[in-house]
Amino acid sequence: MRVAIVGSGRxxxxxxxxxxxxxxxxxxxxxxxxxxxxxTAATGGQADGGTPSExxxxxxxxxxxxxxxxxxxVSAELDGALSGKxxxxxxxxxxxxxxxxxxxxxxxxxxxxxxxxxxLGAEVRLVRTFNTKYSKELLTLGTAGQRGGxxxxxxxxxxxxxxxxxVVPLIEDAGFTAIDGGxxxxxx
Numbered sequence: 001m002r003v004a005i006v007g008s009g010r011x012x013x014x015x016x017x018x019x020x021x022x023x024x025x026x027x028x029x030x031x032x033x034x035x036x037x038x039x040t041a042a043t044g045g046q047a048d049g050g051t052p053s054e055x056x057x058x059x060x061x062x063x064x065x066x067x068x069x070x071x072x073x074v075s076a077e078l079d080g081a082l083s084g085k086x087x088x089x090x091x092x093x094x095x096x097x098x099x100x101x102x103x104x105x106x107x108x109x110x111x112x113x114x115x116x117x118x119x120l121g122a123e124v125r126l127v128r129t130f131n132t133k134y135s136k137e138l139l140t141l142g143t144a145g146q147r148g149g150x151x152x153x154x155x156x157x158x159x160x161x162x163x164x165x166x167v168v169p170l171i172e173d174a175g176f177t178a179i180d181g182g183x184x185x186x187x188x
Contacts (some may be wrong), residue, residue: 001171003170004029004059006052006074008039011090012065012070013132015174019148020046022173027156029055035042041105056081061170063130068112075120083123086163088170089116090130113157125163128187129171130154145175155179155186 001024005012010031016039020026026047028039036049044058048058056062062173065110066074068091075082080170093104106115113128120126133141145151154176158164164180171178 001019001025001166001170002027002058002060003063005039005065006030006031006055006063006078007063007065007067007070008035008049009065010135011138012063012134014142015040015063015065015090016047016143017043017139018174019170021143022170022175024170024173027055027058034116036091051083052078056085059085061086061088061167063090065090067095068093071116072143081122083127086104086125086127086160086166087120088167089113089126089128091116092131101161104172111185111187113187117184120146123157124185125160127156127158127160127163127167129154129167129182130174132188142175145177146173147175151175151177153177153179154187155181155188157181157184159183 002083003024005016012113016026028036028049029052030036036059040049041048095104117126141152154171168178
């Protein structure tokens with residue numbers, strides 16, 4: 001599957017490495033071209049890279065591996081390019097303030113992915129996953145699972161059953177056991 005990763009940082013790079021090792025075509029993107037270059041190098045040249053808009057055109061599945069506070073701006077930058085696409089949301093409502101991680105209140109009494117679905121629009125097929133492990137832990141656990149070791153659980157949530165079904169092989173190819181958590185209203 002063609003997987004585009006928007007955000008080549010702490011989460012995007014390890015996830016891209018796992019998906020590339022799992023046999024998927026990976027395309028890294030970031031506002032910083034240097035980060036894209038480093039991300040593609042981390043896969044041993046098995047991935048391509050470019051701009052976020054190029055990533056949106058490339059991917060059958062788009063992973064928005066950006067921080068909670070950047071999510072709205074990135075989705076606005078990709079305005080219309082995500083329509084009809086499966087988008088994976090691994091973000092958590094956490095921001096950094098004075099070097100510390102701070103939980104951000106999700107507006108409107110929604111769960112985090114319900115809010116992100118609202119930001120993206122109804123035409124985007126959102127699936128929430130890859131948000132329950134720290135980035136270093138994600139790479140370590142996924143690599144172990146890919147090499148035949150025990151597989152950690154990776155829950156996923158979504159309101160679009162076909163989109164959820166399409167994301168399950170990505171979770172499994174990344175070295176995890178996919179666990180259906182239900183709809184976006186039930187997401188962590």
